[in-house]
Amino acid sequence: MHDILFTFLAKYVSLTTEEMNAITSLDIIHTVKKGTTLLKEGQQSKESFFVLKGCIRTYYIIEGEEKTTAFYTEMEGLTPHCVMNDTPSEYYISCVEDSILIISRADMESEINGRFPKFETLCRKLSEERLAIQQTDFDLFKTSSPEQRYLNLLQRRPDLIQRVPQHQLANYLGIQPQSLSRLRARILEKKQ
């Protein structure tokens, strides 16, 4: 399992055997069953998640309703807001599919960062890159209509449409599930 991880990391820094062993010895790779809740609202966790295989989602419960706002799939990760600023979490994280995850605690990270400066470089690059992507994603969202957003998703992440329930997709697109159904019917009509 670690080879997938190291292949990915090689894109950002070249690690020595010693450094790889240090990471391996942390024993941070976990197999998680579909539906498992990784973080609950109100919890003050220090855990970050990185997806090696599978899919996880973040969601809020607003007026009793689940509102899914993000999906993370292979080679994507997130550090929850509550880890950064020591506050209770505002959202939930759960597994959309059976998944293999890296679950790391903030204290483990800072220890490794201290011992291997290269690891800090890695974390910096990863979060800088992720931030730049997140910004352009947000920009695209703002400048698109719901229908365009769905068409963008079809192009950019067709897999998501297959592996995720419609009502979660609708939240993710910022609309109601009924509107997504209608919108899809509209697109199909246009094609013919």
Added chain:
Amino acid sequence: MHDILFTFLAKYVSLTTEEMNAITSLDIIHTVKKGTTLLKEGQQSKESFFVLKGCIRTYYIIEGEEKTTAFYTEMEGLTPHCVMNDTPSEYYISCVEDSILIISRADMESEINGRFPKFETLCRKLSEERLAIQQTDFDLFKTSSPEQRYLNLLQRRPDLIQRVPQHQLANYLGIQPQSLSRLRARILEKKQ
């Protein structure tokens, strides 16, 4: 001017005099006039921006129209997407007000990062924090109607509504300028 910067940085790491001098000697603080374009579409710049005073914005030109997607004010910064992945920029950056900025080039950063590991820690923390904030902002955007988004902005960044033109605010809220006018009139009506 540097004192404002160091006061801000002190929240993340404690710097020695030597480290502060290294930063000061880079001569990266610039005064920029309102309306100045800092980055153009198609350009392949390596410059990052951090606002000490004033306000800058990112915008796209889509079908001949400016679409403002983000504002950065005091103690906020951005590394454009094009700096991260060596591609021509998809957007513009320009000054909303006369501003004082830190403009740093990627090569300067990596040099300082190499010399002072502490500086790398700083950059990592800043971008991790910014990423977490950006994520929850995006979440709030997705789960809100345009009217709610405007009310949120009123609460969270009332200054922006004062210092920024309406049509740019409208883009930022993901709606047409006319819709923003209407929506504001509607809110005023409700109050009475």
Added chain:
DNA sequence: TACACTCGTTCACTTAAGTTAAGAAATATT
């Protein structure tokens, strides 16, 4: 097998945003 539950779709209706156009107000230009 029967029953309950969730999920996606469809419909009718309501509400709000997009669009086009026009005019007023504020700014900039000559």
Added chain:
DNA sequence: AATATTTCTTAACTTAAGTGAACGAGTGTA
């Protein structure tokens, strides 16, 4: 000061999303 230009608002109309309800398909459970 007069004119042009940009910015904001308003209005009428169109289009699409929100809402509430109903229905069938699929899933799980007793």
